[in-house]
Ligand code: 0WK
């Protein structure tokens with residue numbers, strides 16, 4: 025007589041089996057249907073969930089995640105799906121993907137899509153107390169498993185590269201930096217949330233001390249699954265995991281990920297949909313069983329969506345339903361068992377067995393008996409129905425979430441229809457029963473419901489599901505290979521840029537050397553600093569008056585200016601003229617005739633023809649002056665090479681050119697260097713301005729020196745402005761220890777090799793070339809542009825120094841880099857762009873610091889000249905690089921502060937250039953001349 029018949033239910037009193045009035049058969053099926061009904065989710069509800077999840081995704085992408093109930097949308101720093109060229113051997117450590125187990129794999133990537141080596145692996149069960157204990161204990165356990173596995177392989181103990189598959193929500197700040205946000209899925213170790221889990225693993229491996237393992241990358245399991253997609257069938261652009269937990273990642277357009285400040289390319293985003301729990305959408309489908317499960321879970325209130333789908337919870341949901349139905353006398357004759365009432369006693373595999381048809385009912389019998397239950401004939405069928413209901417809902421909810429991701433992809437790619445491959449992984453796909461549905465291969469029922477529901481919710485998307493081959497081990501190895509490549513590239517980049525990173529000690533050494541060279545130059549001894557007297561003895565005192573012509577030659581532009589100096593201030597009218605390279609490098613006569621042509625053109629335009637105004641000539645090249653209007657050109661610099669000028673008095677050359685031009689009369693009164701013109705121009709506004717600095721095409725400085733310190737100039741009281749010609753500093757080899765191979769290449773390719781060494785490390789004419797040579801070097805190492813050398817990048821002067829200023833401007837960094845480099849025809853990735861930015865920063869930072877060390881030497885000289893404890897002085901500055909580069913001036917000032925702390929230095933950017941200064945020098949000369957004639 026079978027005890028399980030309804031009659032039987034009534035007869036005996038088994039423990040946990042209250043003798044109370046059992047519901048009549050009709051009520052019981054109602055109760056069952058009512059229960060099963062609770063797990064039914066309507067199409068409308070699924071669409072509501074899809075829509076609400078999509079909204080939550082888009083909010084989070086904008087960085088406006090509303091609350092903890094939102095999805096997180098975490099960027100993973102994986103910017104591209106694999107291109108199959110990755111190769112090498114990698115260790116993969118998987119933690120958290122499959123619940124209370126940890127897996128270690130040895131993966132060999134062959135770099136060819138076809139030939140995939142089967143990974144070797146070993147699984148370790150994680151003891152409960154380790155999953156709930158101190159974080160250090162968990163990571164020590166992991167590193168012990170690592171060693172145990174590696175001990176089984178014929179491997180060396182050194183140089184192993186590891187990819188860490190860590191399947192929990194993390195804020196990643198790099199491929200190998202990841203902070204745990206919160207534990208999920210049965211883990212609750214202390215002291216880990218908010219910590220960098222890569223560092224914790226590195227520390228544990230260090231403590232273990234058995235192997236030297238470089239943890240190169242940390243990857244979420246969804247990313248590993250997506251990246252592990254069989255090359256032939258992929259690339260997969262979505263990774264979907266339904267294992268103990270559930271989550272998905274997908275390739276989002278980088279410009280939509282607010283935290284990234286990147287506007288091109290794609291980035292893999294881990295959705296972390298497990299935390300989705302919008303009451304509006306989920307409220308109606310959450311059952312009392314879900315609330316009960318959540319209430320007793322390790323993280324009540326969190327991961328509500330996951331707790332309806334993840335394999336860790338499906339068994340528990342079934343148990344809660346069965347316990348409920350048993351307690352209401354509908355099942356097992358109203359009897360329960362301590363096992364049935366114990367949390368976690370029904371596992372995913374139990375559900376899988378009981379759900380499968382036709383064997384499901386028989387399995388259910390066995391499973392339920394193991395749970396100490398007496399199972400009636402109909403019980404097993406009912407239990408199977410409960411399993412099917414719970415799993416069907418899980419698959420449908422998962423489909424709604426996936427449909428939200430598909431909608432997001434349609435949005436971000438502005439595509440109406442979408443064809444996409446989804447890599448799937450996880451025990452729920454693998455364990456839940458499979459069946460043959462007019463296909464030769466079996467397919468899990470979970471996947472089939474998921475597919476059908478996705479087709480319902482996203483009909484315009486053609487989705488193919490690609491089961492991951494090895495749970496993402498290969499995918500993690502792929503990401504690790506990419507990370508290893510990037511880490512290797514980073515090391516090579518740092519090695520290449522290290523010589524540009526000057527320490528405080530090195531900069532102080534430059535300052536000291538410059539002081540020594542200044543002293544030698546002033547004494548007229550051999551020195552790379554010529555310290556040229558300029559015969560400018562005073563800065564303007566504001567009493568200057570009159571109209572003056574001024575020429576400004578030597579910078580980016582040649583300018584002719586009319587400068588009216590009156591009581592009310594200075595008025596300037598100027599015209600820019602170009603100096604073609606053929607003129608700058610032609611004959612001196614041709615150059616000066618071109619200058620006079622411009623003057624005549626200017627005079628005509630300004631109605632000054634026939635007037636002989638006093639003229640000040642800013643001539644920005646090293647000249648030995650023997651008077652205010654006599655300057656012997658020592659040598660050309662900055663791309664000028666006109667013949668027959670070096671060693672000549674350029675004022676004479678100008679006067680001869682004027683002479684060659686009929687009916688032009690000009691009274692050349694003064695020749696000044698652009699540093700002097702700039703100092704005078706700024707000195708007109710601020711009498712404390714006693715230093716002139718140019719950082720433009722070339723670089724140089726002048727300052728007011730005590731006349732007694734200037735050998736070769738009569739007089740020992742008062743001051744004289746000294747043109748340092750610091751561009752030539754180091755031409756005696758004194759800077760060689762700071763010079764790099766790239767500086768040497770720029771110098772060798774210049775029209776004045778061995779000359780102007782300091783200038784060639786600082787000024788605008790050369791910085792772009794230094795960067796270009798560094799980029800060529802990094803390309804030859806394969807670090808940049810996938811090692812592809814392009815003709816364009818091998819072209820001299822193609823990388824303009826103004827690119828540095830544009831690229832380094834804070835606001836548009838990456839966008840600017842790409843636009844510029846793409847114009848140069850360079851195929852670049854995001855990482856390339858970031859590296860080019862770093863190269864520019866290193867080169868311009870060194871230039872600014874060297875310039876700062878020079879200014880520190882000058883102001884300290886003035887302070888010591890005057891025996892002052894503290895000096896307050898202003899520096900007049902001009903030059904395109906100094907004015908346009910976003911950080912140059914700040915770095916110069918910071919370096920001066922560091923190296924000359926007893927000098928308060930104010931940098932005054934010259935508004936009107938040195939032409940005004942030349943006119944003021946001329947005005948002073950004219951005033952002094954009048955005074956001597958009075
Ligand atoms: C503007 C001055 C000019 C100087 C130039 C330097 O008026 O004398 O030579 O700045 O800057 P660059 O034009 O070489 O950038």
Ligand code: BGC
Pocket residue numbers: 120121190191192193194208209244245246265266267268269270271272296298330
């Ligand atoms: C974690 C995810 C993970 C998913 C699947 C969730 O609990 O938060 O990071 O991808 O489980 O393992």
Ligand code: BGC
Pocket residue numbers: 578579643644645646661662697698699718720721722723724725749751783
């Ligand atoms: C010249 C200097 C000039 C500087 C800035 C250098 O090449 O030698 O005379 O002051 O460039 O223009």
